[in-house]
Amino acid sequence: MAEKVLVGLPSGFADLPPGRELAVVLSTVDPTTLSGQDLVELLAARHRQTCHDQARQLQTIRELAYSRPGPVGGPPLRRTIVDPHADTEIAFALTWTDYTANLMLSVAFTVLEKTPAIAEAMLAGRCDLDKAKVFTTELDDCEPDQARQVVARILPEIARLTTGQLRDALRKLLLTIDPAAVRKRHDKALADRCVQHQEFANGTAAIAATYLPKDKVAAAFDHVDAIARATKAAGLDERTIDQLRADVMADLLAGVDPTTAGTAAAPATRKGVVNLHLNLSTLACLDDLPGEIAGFGPVLADIARQTAAQMAEHAQWRFSVHHDNGTLAAEGRLRYRPTTAQANFINARDRTCRAPGCRRPARRCDHDHNLDWALGGPTLIPNLCCLCRRHHRAKHLGKFTITRGPHGIDWTTPRGRRYTVLLHDQPPPSPTELGLAAHILGHHTPAQLRR
Numbered sequence: 291m292a293e294k295v296l297v298g299l300p301s302g303f304a305d306l307p308p309g310r311e312l313a314v315v316l317s318t319v320d321p322t323t324l325s326g327q328d329l330v331e332l333l334a335a336r337h338r339q340t341c342h343d344q345a346r347q348l349q350t351i352r353e354l355a356y357s358r359p360g361p362v363g364g365p366p367l368r369r370t371i372v373d374p375h376a377d378t379e380i381a382f383a384l385t386w387t388d389y390t391a392n393l394m395l396s397v398a399f400t401v402l403e404k405t406p407a408i409a410e411a412m413l414a415g416r417c418d419l420d421k422a423k424v425f426t427t428e429l430d431d432c433e434p435d436q437a438r439q440v441v442a443r444i445l446p447e448i449a450r451l452t453t454g455q456l457r458d459a460l461r462k463l464l465l466t467i468d469p470a471a472v473r474k475r476h477d478k479a480l481a482d483r484c485v486q487h488q489e490f491a492n493g494t495a496a497i498a499a500t501y502l503p504k505d506k507v508a509a510a511f512d513h514v515d516a517i518a519r520a521t522k523a524a525g526l527d528e529r530t531i532d533q534l535r536a537d538v539m540a541d542l543l544a545g546v547d548p549t550t551a552g553t554a555a556a557p558a559t560r561k562g563v564v565n566l567h568l569n570l571s572t573l574a575c576l577d578d579l580p581g582e583i584a585g586f587g588p589v590l591a592d593i594a595r596q597t598a599a600q601m602a603e604h605a606q607w608r609f610s611v612h613h614d615n616g617t618l619a620a621e622g623r624l625r626y627r628p629t630t631a632q633a634n635f636i637n638a639r640d641r642t643c644r645a646p647g648c649r650r651p652a653r654r655c656d657h658d659h660n661l662d663w664a665l666g667g668p669t670l671i672p673n674l675c676c677l678c679r680r681h682h683r684a685k686h687l688g689k690f691t692i693t694r695g696p697h698g699i700d701w702t703t704p705r706g707r708r709y710t711v712l713l714h715d716q717p718p719p720s721p722t723e724l725g726l727a728a729h730i731l732g733h734h735t736p737a738q739l740r741r
């Protein structure tokens with residue numbers, strides 16, 4: 291008999307935990323019968339189930355690593371230590387590279403032995419394999435106790451972090467929990483800094499300087515980027531911004547002025563800019579919270595302080611020191627473009643584009659009027675936020691809407707999904723606060739909290 295196919299989604303579908311029951315339901319859903327709203331729900335459910343199945347796959351990999359060869363169908367013989375050739379067995383069975391097989395073994399041991407809370411989150415459909423891989427790499431040097439402490443702090447937030455945001459959050463937390471260990475690793479890496487070149491089969495080559503201090507890399511990248519963008523803005527250049535940056539960098543390293551060489555149309559209007567975010571209390575040495583370089587992630591407190599001190603001496607670098615709560619204090623002007631002071635404040639407050647999961651640095655973003663200027667939205671800090679060009683277009687052309695909510699920026703997608711992007715450094719609101727906010731705003735579907 292043909293399998294029964296569901297039309298639409300069964301009631302309570304959104305709350306079905308991953309496992310056998312959800313797997314059965316998923317096998318009967320026909321996506322061609324679903325509305326856009328339901329398709330997002332279906333996608334979310336399939337992802338929950340995938341997370342669950344990925345945890346089961348890791349369990350199998352770990353079990354295999356401890357297994358002993360025996361007769362077919364024989365008893366489950368186990369070793370007390372891991373089979374050193376398990377990676378080869380796995381690579382052969384799944385046509386994986388040795389690299390992938392080894393990585394998956396590391397993920398299995400991290401997730402199941404070092405920090406089992408991650409395995410629980412995967413089984414519950416809250417954490418996928420890509421995020422488990424980020425945990426594995428970032429916690430590699432950590433002692434198990436320390437790793438468990440970090441995981442306990444991050445896991446409640448896992449559903450609202452992309453892999454990029456998770457990496458940043460882990461690095462930041464490690465800087466807070468064990469700055470001495472991070473400092474040691476950092477200094478060790480700095481001592482290994484070098485310039486390398488690599489040749490490719492297609493006749494091209496690469497040059498890279500590795501293990502440099504983040505602030506220097508941020509300033510260098512911004513300098514190259516500024517020349518490339520100025521050239522693009524001058525018009526008539528067919529090259530992409532990536533090609534321009536590469537050409538400019540090669541000229542600069544070769545000791546040639548890119549404008550004389552014809553690579554760039556215009557000289558850099560300024561030196562490279564580093565956007566450093568640092569708490570006032572950290573600058574005053576009252577605590578050692580990590581700073582952050584926009585687009586390059588967190589940095590150790592003392593490095594941030596040192597960078598801030600250098601910046602104070604070199605006027606071409608900018609930095610912003612902010613309070614933990616990012617209190618607003620600004621006067622509005624009846625003009626479309628924010629004043630420089632307003633723009634600086636918004637950039638320091640938002641740090642990145644305010645779309646869920648987007649990490650484009652504020653400096654490369656537009657300042658969006660949450661309530662459109664054309665509709666009477668004022669050019670005031672509370673009505674402005676950073677949006678990258680892509681998300682700015684999504685808002686104006688793609689029917690995504692943005693409103694200011696009590697906890698951050700509230701997004702509603704064309705398919706009716708709601709997401710709240712919390713302010714940086716702000717703890718997520720309690721369920722009571724959320725319920726109250728939903729009641730006041732008349733929302734029937736809860737928003738997913740995101741960073």
Ligand SMILES: [Zn+2]
Nearest residue numbers: 643648678681
């Ligand atoms: Zn964006």
